[in-house]
Amino acid sequence: MKGVLLINLGSPDSPNPKDVKRYLGEFLMDERVIDVPKWLRTFLVKGIILNTRPKKSAKAYQKIWWDEGSPLIIISERFQEKVQARAKVPVALGMRYGSMSIKKGLQELHDKGVDDVLVVPLYPHYAMSSTETVIEKTKEDQKKHFPNMDLTILPSFYKHPDYIRVLSEKIKTHLEGVDYDHILFSYHGIPERHIRKSDPTKSHCKIDGSCCNTPSKAHEYCYRHQCFETTKEVAKYLDLPGGKYSDSFQSRLGGDPWLKPYTDKEFERFPEEGKKNLVVITPAFVSDCLETLEEIAMEGEEEFKEAGGEHYKHIPCLNDDDSWVKVMTRWINEWSVTSKEEVTA
Secondary structure, X not given: OEEEEEEEEEOOOOOOHHHHHHHHHHHHOOOOOOOOOHHHHHHHHHHHHHHHHXXXXXXXXXXXXXXXXXXXXXXXXXXXXXXXXXXXXXXXXXXXXXXXXXXXXXXXXXXXXXXXXXXXXXXXXXXXXXXXXXXXXXHHHHHHHOOOOEEEEOOOOOOOHHHHHXXXXXXXXHHOOOOOOEEEEEEEOOEHHHHHXXXXXXXXXXXXXXXXXXXXXXXXHOHHHHHHHHHHHHHHHHOOOOOOXXXXXXXXXXXXXXXXXXXXXXXXHHHHOOOOEEEEEOOOOXXXXXXXXXXXXXXXXXXXXXXXXXXXXXXXXXXXXXHHHHHHHHHXXXXXXXXXXXXXX
């Protein structure tokens, strides 16, 4: 029997410092998030970060927390419920971190008799700290607790025509009547070393002006290339004028080089260049969360206007939009009638 497990990032159980600390501990101790030797990761996370960051992060979560709970969790649950109503097979929801675990999602499917699972990492772009850690954790839980269960992984959909269409149409709707100087595509940042580590050729990714535009099998795992491709496809769909849009990367942590340009630096730069009416979209996320609701929608607007910006508009993620639900349901239903031999082929 077939079934589907949708997997998103996760969230603390509440915005109080104790729950945030527990969540951050699990998240930051992931070897694919902070990819340094375990002794050093333990020192950094448990010795430094968890003694200072939880209170600050808790305040940020408190600013965006809904009466029903975590926005990311609530939106993901609404999305799962809508997809389940249209899908031909059972659809469960799990989170990479937090109490709504991947194991619980697999258990829910197992209890319904499912032994053939389509794993859907709810990340459009591949990165070792998002898609890869979801895949590896799911495989680990499957082997340990559900050895007779088969897994199929939905590939990254960063330039799938369906995804580009629904993302572009969402942007188009929010641009109606808006007189903007610039559109910023702000993607979640990752350390530059993650790009090189994910390069199967070990030589293609230079993080320069050419490698992302030079065809290579490395692009299957290159987060930077995939982000740029999403922007190109959306710009093409919407026929955006050249010079009226650009990419940036947000949410950096620590002092190591991360993908550039940095979003917060762009907020400071744009008004100096006369770009005072800004629209921001966050295509690395399909569900609004702390990084979109607090960092971009709130802090971003404040930073932009302090730098001299005048009008600022943040476009929400796809969330549980019916158009996005229909796309995911179609992907699921198409998979549900595909034989294992066809999937393998």
